[in-house]
Amino acid sequence: MNRYFLYLVLLNMLTNVIIFVPKFLLQYRFDGMLISIIIAIGVGMALMYVDSLVFARFPGQGFPDIIQDQLNKPLKTIILVTFALFWFIAGLLTLLGYIDILHRFINPELSKAWLIAIFLLILCFVIQIPTKKVMYLLEIILFINVPFIVFIFFKAVTSEYLSWDSIFEAGTHFYSMPNISAVAVASYVFSGYTNIIIFNRLFKVKLKGVNFLIIFGLSILTLFTSVMVPIGMHGVDKVSEYIYPWILMVDSLRLPYSPIERALFIFLMLYINITVISVAVHWHVAFELMKGTFSRGKGKKKNRIVLALFFTIPILLVIRIDYMQPELLSVYWLIARMFFEILAVLGFFFFLKRRKV
Amino acid sequence: MNIHPIKESIKANIQQSEDLVIKELKAEEKYLEVIYINTICDETQLQDFLIKPFFEIGENSHFLSYLLSHPKVKLFDSKKTVQEELISGKSVVFFENHIFLLDSKLDKNNTVTETSVEVTILGPQSGFSESLPTNVGLIRQRYPEKTLVIESTNIGSISKTSVNIVYDSKKVDQDVLNKVKEFLSSIEIEMFQSGEQLLDFTKKSKRTLFPTIMVTERPDRTAVNIAAGKVILLIAGSPFAMLMPTVLKDQMSAMADIYQTYWIGKFLLIVRYIGLITTITLPALYVALTSYNPEVFRAQLALSVAGSRHAVPYPSFVEVIIMLLMMELLMEASIRLPKAIGSTATTVGGLILGQAATEAGLVSNIMIIIVSLGAISNFVIPISTFSFAVRVSKYFILLLSIFYGLVGVILGVFMLLAYMVSLDSFGKPYLTFREERV
Numbered sequence: 001m002n003r004y005f006l007y008l009v010l011l012n013m014l015t016n017v018i019i020f021v022p023k024f025l026l027q028y029r030f031d032g033m034l035i036s037i038i039i040a041i042g043v044g045m046a047l048m049y050v051d052s053l054v055f056a057r058f059p060g061q062g063f064p065d066i067i068q069d070q071l072n073k074p075l076k077t078i079i080l081v082t083f084a085l086f087w088f089i090a091g092l093l094t095l096l097g098y099i100d101i102l103h104r105f106i107n108p109e110l111s112k113a114w115l116i117a118i119f120l121l122i123l124c125f126v127i128q129i130p131t132k133k134v135m136y137l138l139e140i141i142l143f144i145n146v147p148f149i150v151f152i153f154f155k156a157v158t159s160e161y162l163s164w165d166s167i168f169e170a171g172t173h174f175y176s177m178p179n180i181s182a183v184a185v186a187s188y189v190f191s192g193y194t195n196i197i198i199f200n201r202l203f204k205v206k207l208k209g210v211n212f213l214i215i216f217g218l219s220i221l222t223l224f225t226s227v228m229v230p231i232g233m234h235g236v237d238k239v240s241e242y243i244y245p246w247i248l249m250v251d252s253l254r255l256p257y258s259p260i261e262r263a264l265f266i267f268l269m270l271y272i273n274i275t276v277i278s279v280a281v282h283w284h285v286a287f288e289l290m291k292g293t294f295s296r297g298k299g300k301k302k303n304r305i306v307l308a309l310f311f312t313i314p315i316l317l318v319i320r321i322d323y324m325q326p327e328l329l330s331v332y333w334l335i336a337r338m339f340f341e342i343l344a345v346l347g348f349f350f351f352l353k354r355r356k357v
Numbered sequence: 358m359n360i361h362p363i364k365e366s367i368k369a370n371i372q373q374s375e376d377l378v379i380k381e382l383k384a385e386e387k388y389l390e391v392i393y394i395n396t397i398c399d400e401t402q403l404q405d406f407l408i409k410p411f412f413e414i415g416e417n418s419h420f421l422s423y424l425l426s427h428p429k430v431k432l433f434d435s436k437k438t439v440q441e442e443l444i445s446g447k448s449v450v451f452f453e454n455h456i457f458l459l460d461s462k463l464d465k466n467n468t469v470t471e472t473s474v475e476v477t478i479l480g481p482q483s484g485f486s487e488s489l490p491t492n493v494g495l496i497r498q499r500y501p502e503k504t505l506v507i508e509s510t511n512i513g514s515i516s517k518t519s520v521n522i523v524y525d526s527k528k529v530d531q532d533v534l535n536k537v538k539e540f541l542s543s544i545e546i547e548m549f550q551s552g553e554q555l556l557d558f559t560k561k562s563k564r565t566l567f568p569t570i571m572v573t574e575r576p577d578r579t580a581v582n583i584a585a586g587k588v589i590l591l592i593a594g595s596p597f598a599m600l601m602p603t604v605l606k607d608q609m610s611a612m613a614d615i616y617q618t619y620w621i622g623k624f625l626l627i628v629r630y631i632g633l634i635t636t637i638t639l640p641a642l643y644v645a646l647t648s649y650n651p652e653v654f655r656a657q658l659a660l661s662v663a664g665s666r667h668a669v670p671y672p673s674f675v676e677v678i679i680m681l682l683m684m685e686l687l688m689e690a691s692i693r694l695p696k697a698i699g700s701t702a703t704t705v706g707g708l709i710l711g712q713a714a715t716e717a718g719l720v721s722n723i724m725i726i727i728v729s730l731g732a733i734s735n736f737v738i739p740i741s742t743f744s745f746a747v748r749v750s751k752y753f754i755l756l757l758s759i760f761y762g763l764v765g766v767i768l769g770v771f772m773l774l775a776y777m778v779s780l781d782s783f784g785k786p787y788l789t790f791r792e793e794r795v
Contacts, residue, residue, distance in 0.1 A: 106650060107762055118761055122772050129779045136786060137778045141771075261655040265763075272767045 002208055005052070007138050008199060008281070009215050012192035013222040014149065015278045017246040018097050018271060020330045021188055022226045026240045028182045029231065034174045036182035037223050043183065043338075044190030045216060047345050051193055052207050054348045055200045062131075063197035064292025066352065077293045083197070084289035086340060091282035092314055093330050095119060098275040099318060100326060101247060105268060112318045119276065120311045126280040127287045128307065131201050134284045141277045145270045152267050153225060155253050162232040169236050170228065184338035185331065189222050190215075191341060198285045243327060283310060360451055363439075367392065367449065370440060384412050387420060393448035393461065402461040403448055406430075417453070424450070424457055431458045445517075467491040470596060474574055474741055480616040484574035489593040492576075493521060496589070499580035500525075510541060512592075513549030520549075521591040528586040536783045537588045537601050551595040556742060566750060568742040569782035571603035578612050588783075602782035604789050609633065611739035632737035637751045637773070639731045640677050641758035641766045643724065647673040649762025668718035674759045676720050680728040681755075683710065685748075688732070 016022070025033055058066050063083070067076055099116050107115060126134065156162070196203070230245035233252060242248050253263035260266055290306045317324075371377060376396040382389040389411060393403065406429060414420045424430050433439060433456035443449055446462035466487035473484070485492045493507060504527040511517045520541070524534060546554065556568050573579060579589055579598045590599035600607070609629055614622040647666060651659045669676055687706040691699050707729070714720045731751070738744035750773055757765035757772075780787035 102764060106764060110761070115761070115764070118757065118765065118768055122768060122775065125772070125779075126775050129775075133778050133786070136788065137775055140774060140778065140788060259655060259658055260653055262653075265650075265653045269763065269767050272764060273771055276768070276771055 002205070002211055004135055004139075004199065004202055005193070005196070005207055006211055006214060007135070007142055008195045009048070009190065009192035010142065010146075010218065011138065011274070011278050011281060013189045013218060014146075014274050015094055016189050016222065017226055018101060018244075018275065019094050019188070019334070020097065020243075020327050021185055021334070022230055022246050023240070023243060023327065024185045024331050024334070025182055025227050026230065026245060028179050029170050029227070029236065029240070030173045030176070032173075032176040032178045033182060033227065034171070035176065036178040037186045037227070039178050040183045040186035040190075041216070041219055041223070044187040044219065045212065047187075047341060048190055048193040048215070049212065050349055051196060051345045054345075054352050055196050055203070056206050057352070058200065059204050059206075060201055062199075062201045062288065062292075064289060065201070068292075080289045080293045083344075084286040086337070087282050087286035087289065088310070089333060090337070091279040091286070092317070093326070093333055094275060094282070095123075095279045095314060096318060096321060096326050097330060098271070100321070101244065101268065102272075105247065105264065112321065113315055116314055116318045119279075120314060122276060123280055123283060124307050124311055126276075127284040127310070128303065131198060131284065131288065134281060135199065135202055138277050138281060141273050145273050148266065148270050149274075152250060152253070152263055152270075153229075155255070155263060156229050156233070156249065157225070159233070159253060161252060162229070163235065164232060166236040167228050167232045170231050181331075181335050184335040186223055187338050187341075188334055189219055191337065194341060194344070195281055195285050198288045286310075360454055360456055363456065364390070364451055367440060367443070371443065382408065382411055385415075387411065387417055388452075390451040391448055391459075392443065392451075394443065394446065397446040397463050398448055399461050399463040402429075403459070406461070407448070407450065407459060421453065421455070424452065424455075429460045431460070433457065464488050464490060466594075469495070472574055475578070475612065475739060477611065477613040477616065480612055481575070481577045483576070485576060485579075485591075485596040485598060487594055487596050489519060489521060489591055492591050492596075492598070493523070495576040496523060496579060496583070496591075499576055500583055502527075504528075505583070512541065512544055513546055515547045516549050518549040519593045523583065523589040523591060525583050525586065528584065529588060530586055530784075533586075533602055533783045533785070534588055537590075540783070541590075549592070552590055552592045552597055552599040553595075553742070555590075555599060565780060567605075567746045567777065567780060567787070568608070568740075569601075569603055569780065569787070571600040571607055571740060572597045572742055573600060573740070574598075575612055581612075581615070582607075602785040604782055604785055604787050605777060606790055608740045608743035609738065629737050629739070632734035633747065636731045636734035636738075636747060637754060638766060638770065639727050639734075640681060640751060641754040641769065642763075643727050644674045644677055644755065645758040645763040645766050649758075653763065662723055665721040665723045669721050670718070674755075676724055677727075677755065680714075680720055680724055681731075681752075684728050684732050 025037070028036065064080060067079070071079070095116070099112055099119070102115060103110070103112050126137065129137075226246065230242075230249045231239050233239075233249040234242065234245060239245055247264065247267070250267045251262065251264040255261060255263055255266075258266075287303075287306060287310070291303065294302050368379070371392075374394075376394050377392070378395050379390070379392050382391070389407075391403070391407065406427065410423055411420065414423055425432075430450075439449055439456065439458065442458050448459045448461050450457040450459055467490070469483045469486045469491070471482055471484065475484075485495065497505065502525060504525050506522075506524055506526045508522040510520050510522065512520050522537070522541075544555075552570075553572055555570055556572070574597050576598075579600065582600045583589060587603075588601050590601070592599070610626065611629075614625060617625065646653060647662055651663065654662070666673070666676075683706070687702065690706070691702050694702055711725045711729075715722050715725055735744055735748055738747060754766060754769035754773070757769040759765070761768065774788075777787050
């Protein structure tokens, strides 16, 4: 189904504001942020196109199904486990980032371990349901939440406190050398397409070109609003002082006629759903990749072990999180992610292109 | 054929009982013997189809050909079936060297009743009866199509309840039909009295909170659903039809929707969904917003909520649990009570207890509003099995809000959605909103 691909990409575009993408990009606002974003759009679109081309040759098959009989077992296991690890970390960083936000803004008295436990409980339920149903859930969650998020974006853009002069000032720094790590971070908004390695099981027909057009338009919109709106709100000089420029920007919005006056609470409530489904999609991919390494028949017990790991590792990490500087970790991971993506896509391209279906 | 030993063995096998009738008829050279159970046998039919012709038709051979050509009379198959048919209400006729079965079953409870569970203002007002043939007739009247198929089967090792599977062979989804048949053949139960037991049975194989089979008492709803390609089960002795598969949107639709103009129907549907969300989240939101995150509200609202709670001596979740429990007791009591006293219970419980509880400072005024609003919203759900499920699921969200506040409410709703998405009703995803063409 064509629209499912769109949802996967859209999901990452929505989560970028909580996984420190704006914060990191804003550091380069005088040193090639805009040009880096434009390069990132080119790179991201190209990678996405190539990847979807490769997987279109295997309609209805996920990555583990494709390499099932192609590689010998140890090699297959190593590849799948590496991939699974990457997807697990992707979800984990989103989750840890959001737990930190909730702890700061909504429930400061609640311990982080206790808070993350309930998230993990729900995630463990969601990631093990069939791929098709994860997709249904994603569709429903997006349908419920995106209209409200768009409303808050709209409120932000039309706010009287948004200083367009600051935005234009940031625009004057357009001609500078692009920065490779800024490119890597900005290309995160596209990386939803990588989930195709499992969700390709649902794609039985070829993707239409119009999808890429929509994604192209949305990505420009997402990237520019996610850096420009905080600049307009906080001013171009001081904007990089905040850890969460986007969330503090939303906190300056007021809804005078609503029983909930501060838009921040509505925004955070909506983003709980977006975060959970985003982590669920990534972890579902990781879980299915791990399942691909098991031989048929004796999966049940091993599935439980994997789920138990998914449950315990984040709890152990969140207890020590204050010593690890999650925002720094996220940035390292965001950069590493792009190189891994390029490697993986090129690998798929040369390796799978030659294989007969 | 020598019928004598067969006759004797039947008499010996059937336990002697008050209502077993063995009657010999004699007229000139004709001789006939009939055995039946008079409590489940329609004796006027016996009179019309057997006894009158017996005395009116003169010759032996003429009466024999009358019996052979009568549509309600069947020739003998085997000893075992004869006994079963006798117990189920047919009369066994011994004439010359033949054994006949006369279908003279008494069709009790075949009066069509008025709808009492799913009431609508407009549209047909009659429900199903408790008789299977009458119910099939009601459906046939509303659905005069050649493609309507009625299959018969039995469920229950003791009760041997006859169940009719009704569907439109042109419109039915073959996968669904196979799944339904597989499900019915997998049922192991002794006493099968009513289709609602199937709900419980699905729970045993795969426990679900939300019903995946719809129970309805309306023939019009049933006919519309046949046209939408669903499979219907009619159970002998039950005034309810089972519709399969059933998803959320079916549970939320009332027949009144199609007896209204388009926009009014849509408006009523939206109101119902608002009611669903309200009844699920309202108590949990109260706990979250008074005890955890009062800063979410604008200051005036937060203050007035806190002001109404100032006399209450315990945390908000205790207050909510007390009031919800009281509401549940009230609802259960008003179902159990005879109709004459039922209104007293609601007055005493709802008005006096609520008023007194606030004046005594045990619960806040806002709490009373929330509990009654939640209960009223719950009654908006048209299908009663689903409204029970919703009643239970609000406690789950309340529990999460006690431990996590506002975050818990959101996560609870998310979890409920995820759970519904993971459910299947005979191969149909539970949260699908795709409209079937009617």
